Amino acid sequence: MKKVIIVLVLTAMVQVASAMPPMHGGGFRGGFYPRTTVVVGGGFYNPYFSPFGFYYGAPYGYPYAAAPYQPTKLDMQVADIRNDYADKIESVKLDKSLTGKERRAQIRTFKQERDQAVLDARRNYYKS
Structure with missing residues (x-):
């Protein structure tokens, strides 16, 4: 009870x-209406x-x-590319057999590959 x-x-x-x-600054100012x-x-x-x-x-x-909003075919392709590379980057981050310098270099190359793959997908989408 x-x-x-x-x-x-x-x-x-x-x-x-x-x-x-709420009282802001000790009082009401122009444009402020209490809720x-x-x-x-x-x-x-x-x-x-x-x-x-x-x-x-x-x-x-x-x-x-x-x-x-209905995603277009291009939006779905770009999302798939980004998800694939995010998975690759995460697996490199968790790989402790590489040194820190090697991990950073691998992540950098994956990001460049990802950006290039997205750019290629956009070019091919608008060409066809």
Whole structure:
């Protein structure tokens, strides 16, 4: 029973503390509007934002959230190239049989090869 009361008291304290508007620099300045949060029935209601995911009649992110981005074939090729070289670079970093100088040189060559492979993929994509 004590634990339940402690949890309720802590929850109430957090809600009261989060409902207070922040004071920056000792007062309000031009362009700063305090964000008030009103506690209603144990839940939060913010008068500036809709609790239903709609803002002025449109879903959040409108119109950008209407159509998700479809990656092109080139985007997928570039991502595959980058993932392959990231795996190679990570395996070189973990290879303790090489000296530090050799590891750095190998990583440098892999990065150059990766950049060249990405450039070639872009050139070949736009040629065809």
